[in-house]
Amino acid sequence: MTLLEGSVGVEDLVLLEPLEQGPLLKNLQLRYEHKEIYTYIGNVLISVNPYQQLPIYGPEFIAKYQDYTFYELEPHIYALANVAYQSLRDRDRDQCILITGESGAGKTEASKLVMSYVAAVCGKGEQVNSVKEQLLQSNPVLEAFGNAKTIRNNNSSRFGKYMDIEFDFKGFPLGGVITNYLLEKSRVVKQLEGERNFHIFYQLLAGAEADLLKALKLERETRCYVYLNRKVSTVDGMDDASNFKAVQSAMAVIGFSEEEIQQVLEVTALVLKLGNVELAGEFQANGISASGICDGRGIQEIEEMMGLNSEELEKALCSRTMKTAKENVVTALNVIQAQYARDALAKNIYSRLFNWIVNRINESIKVGTGEKKKVMGVLDIYGFEILEDNSFEQFVINYCNEKLQQVFIQMTLKEEQEEYEREGIPWTKVDYFDNGVICNLIEHNQRGILAMLDEECLRPGVVNDTTFLAKLNHLFSKHTHYESKVTQNAQRQYDRTMGLSSFRICHYAGKVTYNVNGFIDKNNDLLFRDLSQVMWKARHPLLQSLFPEGDPKQASLKRPPTAGAQFKSSVAILMKNLYSKNPNYIRCIKPNEYQQRGQFSSELVAVQTRYLGLLENVRVRRAGYAYRQGYRPFLERYRLLSRSTWPCWNGGDREGVEKVVGELSLSSEELAFGKTKVFIRSPKAPMTELEFSRCPWSERTRQGDKGVCTTLAGEARLLGPPGPPFHPAALSAAVPPGGAAAPETAAAGHAHTEDLPGLALPLPLPADAEEPDRHLHLVSGQHGTSAPKPQPLALQKKRYGKIKASALLIQAFVRGWKARKNYRKYFRSGAALTLANFIYKSITRKFLLGLKDNLPSTNILDKTWPAAPYKCFHTANQELRQLFYRWKCKKFRDRLSLKQVENLREKLSASELFKDKKASYPQSVPIPFRGDYIGLQGNPKLQKLKGGAEGPVLVADTVKKVNRGNGKTSSRILLLTKRHVILTDTKKSQAKTVIGLDSVAGVSVTSFKDGLFSLHLNEISSVGSKGDFLLVSEHVIELLTKMYRAVLDATQKQLPVTVTEDFSLRFKESSVAVKVIQGPEGGRNGKLSCKKKGSRCLEVTV
């Protein structure tokens, strides 16, 4: 986008100086003559119709624009489409692309280019491609039925079109919805000289196979049909026959069935045949003129083809039934009225067929309701029209354009205003013309022109176009945007251009005089009920479905909405839709009236620029602050210009920027400091000064480093006068590592500039580079309008070559550096890690899956576990083993009954007390604790021993009591309850000794396999008793375990269980030391012998 690249004129009109109509036109012309048909106004694209195929489209260019950001390459429709699509895909902002311009300006071509661009970049895949195909193929079908050759355009769209293309979250197309506006149906029955009917009629006749024509009862010659202008049947460069084939295949691609295609063609043929129905006046006995069909063959063919009753059709065409309160009155129509009815029917059939086709396409391309969609709307709608004779159609078209202008102004200003608000900068209201007053004049619900027209159409009494005009004159006599003969007369103005039956509206784009003749009829848009009833009776499914109101069951006396009301409400829906989206504008301009390449008519373009509001557009863009830039990038680029900020600046970004711009001696109005950006009002002076000051540094630096600085030096020389003295650090500042940022213009469209990184180099940069050098537009713009200082061509060429080579070199380095930085993670060094990760993951997966199939049994005693296949899994394998074991145990525990749990708890206590301490413990493990070894349950005599409130007996066993005196043993029954140990003689039925568990101070057992144990009692309890007991039990493990647990329950204290062979037994006043010796049996047989050793020692052999 620079002069160095050979840009022509100003590529962005925001940078145009002076901002006036003349230079603007000159700039467009200069560019057009150099085949530069696209120019920006910020993010608005102006497109001038080249009327020739330029080599700037296609896959190569799509690929190019896909990789660059908006301002990096020359202005192009692909750049705009790219920005819209990327914003939709990446930022989730619904988009709309508004394409406006007058007939022949290139709107439809532009919309197709946008669609083809989006289709090319929006993902691939079988299903996606089929959706794309359907969307793209809707164009030839709609063009065949909705386009026609006019004087102004050989392929003029005679309807307005808005298409929503819907995408999924990835930006892949899902489908779409098409809305059509106001088909010019009058063309079906009449065309101006030099124009044609809708393409489909000619395509059908030229391209249909003989069989098809025969089936449709058509002749191949267009001159056979009254509705086809006989003078013009072909269009230069348009092959109707092959287009017909294309339409047929497009319909098939979209999903029309063969029958549907056939029926569509039959209805199309019906329209042609209706035109040939000849009507003639007839004599009636009552003297009133009537009419009838004089060519029986045509009507007969219609009957056969469409299943229409010819008599009924004739009756409906030639008479009219009026419903009164009492009866139906049938009035004969004269030949003019009958012809009018026939033409009205033909127009209605065709326009309804067109609507049906649009709906049918929508049915095929529609997206399921459940899916979340991103939407891109493309609006290809008629531009502002000022014809010699402007009628109802021009009125509504211009109304639509007023509304679009309103959207444009509101959305542009709103965007500006929001930025100022965000940045906390006071907003000065921009002086622009708000066309709300004109919109209101037309659309006000009670007092608008459309409302008046409706009122007039519905009002009883004499109603015609004149009464309508009178009403307007009365209501708007003082309105500043309304004029008519009456209002002019009242103000004593003389105006020859104003007719008696006209009114004039001062639109935003200029004054338009409308002829009211036909307003009422066109607004009513009524088809006689007789005709719709006959159509509904047709035995042709499609034709019948086009006239649902003909069904007597559906007949309602309610009037359908008028054409004006329908248009108004569809415009309202459209506006709502547009307001909800991010707008992108394409303003199309027609360069000449003759569809000729290379001709640029300044007068014609001037008119269009005026009503497209291009100058106003630039002004709005430039209002407020033309340049804005974030503090950080601004400072990075310009800090070398101030002694305060160069070479070292430790302050904040904003303060740094203040220092730099402070040296520019700008007035406070020229500058504003927002929260994150600096704003500069004028597009010219300060930025130019900064850039001019900045570049010569590089120029001087060149002396020291030829290679790198050539570019900058070249720039500097071309850009302006020598600047301040040499500053050695300039080179590094001129090309900072991340690329230098450049000022952003308000005009540049903030939506885009935020993303525009770039290097201060004149050649294109990758999409992810820093912001491009916007200042160069300004400079190039100046050169575009005022010639540069003459220099020898060869020298300039050489210099340019050097600059380009240097730029390429630097660019290659910067790109390489950035690519390496960004893609390092994808490089070879990273590959090993990725591969290793992948392998590791897959062997882990294999290991885990293998383990799953190879798990040991769930028996808790089974402790086997497969070995880890690799050492690295060793720890994980052990943990998994643990995990699995715990899980098995948990499962086991869950299966246990309460009783089993209790038993196991006792076994656990036994283990804690005796494991590895007492030799008889291991044998006791597998033997369950029985508790009752004397048959206590079945022996009431023994039961009595434990007393009443003792609770269950924990152990009932026969033990031997060792006499401390003589070492002899005697049998006793020992009962352990929850509170006591009871000892009794085996023969007596009374308890002999009852020891409270709280009196048990401890027990001693030997480590041998014997059953000897001593029960040590507290001193206090010993009082009254004879002292500690020395006992022998065969179930000593069980007995002591249970005693231990019972003591714990009863006293919350742990009973000391001592494993020892030497202990003492205390008596009332004395004690005996007991020494246990292991005999040859090791205590296994339960026998023991005691030997007294003196009075105080007892030796026990077990």
Ligand SMILES: Nc1ncnc2c1ncn2[C@@H]1O[C@H](COP(=O)(O)OP(=O)(O)OP(=O)(O)O)[C@@H](O)[C@H]1O
């Ligand atoms: N970018 C372009 N490159 C080449 N030719 C173009 C381009 N744009 C338009 N044309 C030519 O101009 C003709 C008219 O363009 P197009 O049909 O798009 O106009 P329009 O604005 O849609 O007009 P209308 O309002 O009548 O439908 C095209 O048929 C084509 O020949």
Ligand SMILES: [Mg+2]
């Ligand atoms: Mg068009």
